[in-house]
Amino acid sequence: MTNYQYVLYEKKDHIAYITINRPEVMNALHAAANQELTAVFRDFVADEGAWVAILTGAGERAFCAGNDLKATAEATARGEAPLTSRQNQNGEPVYFGGLIGLHCPKPIIAAVNGVAAGGGFELALACDLIIAAEQARFALPEPRVGLIAAAGGMHRLPQQLPLKIAMGLLLTGKWLSAQEAAHYGLVNEVVPLGRLRETAERWAAEILECSPLSVRLTKESVLAGLGRPIEEAMAADQERLRLLLASEDFREGPRAFVEKRKPQWKGR
Structure with missing residues (x-):
């Protein structure tokens, strides 16, 4: 296992396990976490032996609560550039969650263990499959704090849900339960939290049976x-x-x- 400060990263049997590791803030993402996740996903794309990734969050409360607004406010007060214009020390772009905006031809499974809000929901939407724990909840509440779901949520959600359902969520910031998400076809499977990893691994194993x-x-x-x-x-x-x-x-x-x-x- 390769341990970054804010990400747990392990590769085994052609599967890359990527865990956002900021449980104390519900796995919300700040600049350093985005930099680490960008490095991790770049490594996954480049590794010929890694064929499928499973993305999840540490702890039992949250998959990812999206952008760390407190850290963002503090960075803005210091005059730092917004995420959309950030680069790492090598001059390479840093992607939100390491994934939004990155071209990744390999399949990624989101194992949503709890709250997936804002950018966290957008990360799940950017994955190819979503396996959700029974307690998982989804929302794009950006308009409630004067923002918009600009990390793909405004476009991916209407592609993956009926338009009126998607617009209802986008325009109100309402929450969608795991069961409701499954009903609308947004989630592949809903399972008890204790079975989340094994279920994601089962889906990964079925993908690995294919070329x-x-x-x-x-x-x-x-x-x-x-x-x-x-x-x-x-x-x-x-x-x-x-x-x-x-x-x-x-x-x-x-x-x-x-x-x-x-x-x-x-x-x-």
Whole structure:
């Protein structure tokens, strides 16, 4: 396990475990936490042996309560630049939660253990699957404090929920329970808190049964095709299809099927 100050990061059996580790402030994110999470997600994207990530929060109260408003107010009073214009010491951009704005073709599972509010909800929305504990709650309350859900929430939520439901949440800041989120198809599964990690790992294991290259190309194609006409989206798939047909995984899949054995995926 690699321990940062505000993130726990571990890789095992092709799974990267990323835990926001500020439970004393409900895992709210300040500048240093965002810098660490950016480094962690960059490492996950670059590591050829890491195929799936599970993102969660430390403790039992919160997945992530979003932007640390107290730290933001203190930074603003000191004249520091807002997050949108921040860079690390190498001049590289720092992303909110390490994920919002970062191109990540690999699947990410959000294991939501409690409150996911504001930027925390936006982090979950940016993941590919959401597994929620029974006590989990979701909200985008930014308008209640004079802000807007500018880390993707205003756009991802209407893509993932019926428009009127999404607008009701965006315009009021109301809370959505885990059970309500599952009802609307926003959450893949709701489980007791004690089973949250094992359930996320089960979903990860099912993804790992598939070719990691196929999974990455599928994710990229789906996201690139959102809102585009089917014919246009399929035409844009051709380059990805060429990559797939030239890969070792494309040859391995049918061979393993004929030989009645599990495929030995390479991810290339």
